[in-house]
Amino acid sequence: MSKKPVRVAVTGAAGQIGYALLFRIASGEMLGKDQPVILQLLEIPDEKAQNALKGVIMELEDCAFPLLAGIEAHSDPMTAFKDTDYALLVGARPRGPGMERADLLAANAQIFTAQGKALNAVASRNVKVLVVGNPANTNAYIAMKSAPDLPAKNFTAMLRLDHNRAASQLAAKGGFKVGDIKKLTVWGNHSPTMYADYRFATVDGKSVKDAINDQAWNKDVFLPTVGKRGAAIIAARGLSSAASAANAAIDHMRDWALGSKGEWVTMGVPSNGEYGIPAGIVFGFPVTTENGEYKIVEGLAIDAFSQECIDKTLAELQGEQDGVKHLL
Numbered sequence: 181m182s183k184k185p186v187r188v189a190v191t192g193a194a195g196q197i198g199y200a201l202l203f204r205i206a207s208g209e210m211l212g213k214d215q216p217v218i219l220q221l222l223e224i225p226d227e228k229a230q231n232a233l234k235g236v237i238m239e240l241e242d243c244a245f246p247l248l249a250g251i252e253a254h255s256d257p258m259t260a261f262k263d264t265d266y267a268l269l270v271g272a273r274p275r276g277p278g279m280e281r282a283d284l285l286a287a288n289a290q291i292f293t294a295q296g297k298a299l300n301a302v303a304s305r306n307v308k309v310l311v312v313g314n315p316a317n318t319n320a321y322i323a324m325k326s327a328p329d330l331p332a333k334n335f336t337a338m339l340r341l342d343h344n345r346a347a348s349q350l351a352a353k354g355g356f357k358v359g360d361i362k363k364l365t366v367w368g369n370h371s372p373t374m375y376a377d378y379r380f381a382t383v384d385g386k387s388v389k390d391a392i393n394d395q396a397w398n399k400d401v402f403l404p405t406v407g408k409r410g411a412a413i414i415a416a417r418g419l420s421s422a423a424s425a426a427n428a429a430i431d432h433m434r435d436w437a438l439g440s441k442g443e444w445v446t447m448g449v450p451s452n453g454e455y456g457i458p459a460g461i462v463f464g465f466p467v468t469t470e471n472g473e474y475k476i477v478e479g480l481a482i483d484a485f486s487q488e489c490i491d492k493t494l495a496e497l498q499g500e501q502d503g504v505k506h507l508l
């Protein structure tokens with residue numbers, strides 16, 4: 181018997197990431213090739229954006245995806261999020277050249293307050309929320325705090341792009357196949373302060389750190405390259421990353437919904453105090469996922485260098501959180 185369709189809300193559906201994301205959700209890459217989906221698409225109530233959304237919907241129709249059980253266009257989160265099982269909060273202003281993601285805080289914070297409230301009011305009580313719009317960790321925190329009737333653990337932020345970038349850089353450096361790298365993680369904020377950590381990573385059971393054996397490269401090349409990759413793409417393309425961001429969103433949701441089969445993945449999730457991160461801070465952690473739930477990998481040794489990196493990214497997140505206190 182075929183499965184009952186699930187509802188997937190996507191905001192910013194007519195934007196660049198939306199355009200790289202929706203077709204893959206509709207083709208079953210996110211929730212499985214046997215899972216029908218109803219897309220509930222949100223754009224701002226502006227004629228140009230709504231027209232662009234219409235065009236995207238026409239293209240979705242023209243793909244004749246067998247798993248696409250319905251498409252809705254919305255301009256109000258209260259209708260877009262009705263009964264939704266998954267919510268991908270992409271819609272927000274992207275940064276341009278010379279901006280840091282934190283510069284978007286003021287512009288984007290109100291969006292996530294309103295959308296958190298709407299999720300609280302109308303979404304499925306089990307809704308799985310992924311915040312992509314920047315600054316992603318703090319926006320996820322804002323949405324979570326604005327939705328007190330939903331479980332806090334259902335609000336996550338995207339650090340998977342950083343995780344995938346780190347894997348790709350390591351593969352190039354060590355001559356590994358990217359898919360063979362296990363137990364990699366990125367701690368903290370989706371910003372240049374993030375700490376991509378390959379101390380535990382393995383390829384075929386062997387230590388990646390031992391194989392690379394180059395702390396100067398780690399500190400002076402790898403961490404800045406991964407941390408500033410978003411800016412490098414803006415400098416090259418004139419626009420922020422979109423296809424790779426959509427790909428990471430698919431990876432994040434797929435693993436959360438369908439399980440990581442024992443492998444570590446990175447998700448930005450509200451801390452319960454793990455590794456000394458104060459409860460409630462939405463922080464990148466290594467997690468494993470099973471049966472629709474994620475679990476933070478605990479008990480990892482944190483050396484002095486790692487602690488310094490973690491403290492730095494935490495301090496930045498706490499600063500961002502302080503900056504939005506008045507909205508919550």
Ligand SMILES: NC(=O)C1=CN([C@@H]2O[C@H](COP(=O)(O)OP(=O)(O)OC[C@H]3O[C@@H](n4cnc5c(N)ncnc54)[C@H](O)[C@@H]3O)[C@@H](O)[C@H]2O)C=CC1
Pocket residue numbers: 191192193194195196197198222223224229270271272273274275291311312313314315316338339341342370420421422425
């Ligand atoms: N977490 C991550 O790893 C990454 C995050 N991003 C962020 O994702 C966000 C979206 O990026 P793009 O798609 O490139 O931007 P874009 O400007 O191409 O599209 C954003 C869309 O969101 C819509 N929008 C704005 N406010 C909205 C609201 N309140 N409700 C619904 N829709 C709304 C806009 O009309 C626009 O169509 C940006 O904040 C960007 O910085 C981008 C790449 C990676």
Ligand SMILES: O=C([O-])CC(=O)C(=O)O
Pocket residue numbers: 274275281314341409410411413420421
């Ligand atoms: O850098 C940006 O503004 C977009 C983004 O988050 C990324 O590519 O990591």
